[in-house]
Amino acid sequence: MNVSRRVSVERNRLRFAAAHMATFLGDCEPLHGHNYDLIVEIEGDLTDDSWVWDFGDLKHATKAIADELDHRFLLQLQSRVLTITELPDAWEISYADRRYVFPRTDVAALPIDNSTAERLAEWVAGRLLPHLQAGPAAHLRKLTVGVEEMPGQAGWYTVEV
Numbered sequence: 001m002n003v004s005r006r007v008s009v010e011r012n013r014l015r016f017a018a019a020h021m022a023t024f025l026g027d028c029e030p031l032h033g034h035n036y037d038l039i040v041e042i043e044g045d046l047t048d049d050s051w052v053w054d055f056g057d058l059k060h061a062t063k064a065i066a067d068e069l070d071h072r073f074l075l076q077l078q079s080r081v082l083t084i085t086e087l088p089d090a091w092e093i094s095y096a097d098r099r100y101v102f103p104r105t106d107v108a109a110l111p112i113d114n115s116t117a118e119r120l121a122e123w124v125a126g127r128l129l130p131h132l133q134a135g136p137a138a139h140l141r142k143l144t145v146g147v148e149e150m151p152g153q154a155g156w157y158t159v160e161v
Helices: 055-069 117-134
Strands: 005-020 032-044 072-076 083-086 090-095 098-103 107-110 140-150 153-160
Touching: 005 055, 032 055, 032 117, 055 072, 055 117, 072 090, 117 140, 117 153
Parallel strands: 005 072, 072 107
Antiparallel strands: 005 032, 032 140, 083 090, 090 098, 140 153
C-alpha cells in the first residue's frame, strides 16, 4: 500500500493585492486588481520525527513570495499580445489604443506568458520549490499551489518533486 501525508498553509497572512490585465484569445482585459490568496500543499512521507514539513517554515517561505507581489502590477514579460518596453526607470506596456507606463518599483516583472491565476500558481511553485529542495526534501512527492483571485475562484499548479 502506497501511503502519503499532506500539509497545507493558506490565506490569512498569505495574501497579496496586485493589479494585472490578463490576455485571452488575442484580446486584453482592462487594467484591474485582485486581493489574491495563496494556498500551498505539500505531499510526502513522514520524516523520522513524524512531520511532512514544518508549518512555520512553509508559511514564512510562502509569505516572502507573496510580499514580492504585494501592491505591484503583475507584468507578463513573455506576453504574446502586449507590447512591452523596458525603460531605464519604468516599464511601458501597450495594447491597441491603450498605453501604460509603470515605475519599475511598482512592477513585478514575471517570466510568464499571461498573468492568469494558473500561471501565477506555476510561478509561485517555481519560487517555492528551491526552498523546499534546500531542506530535507527527499521524502516529498508533490507540491501544489493555488492562487485564489476571489473566494471560490482559483487557479492551481501541481508539480512532482
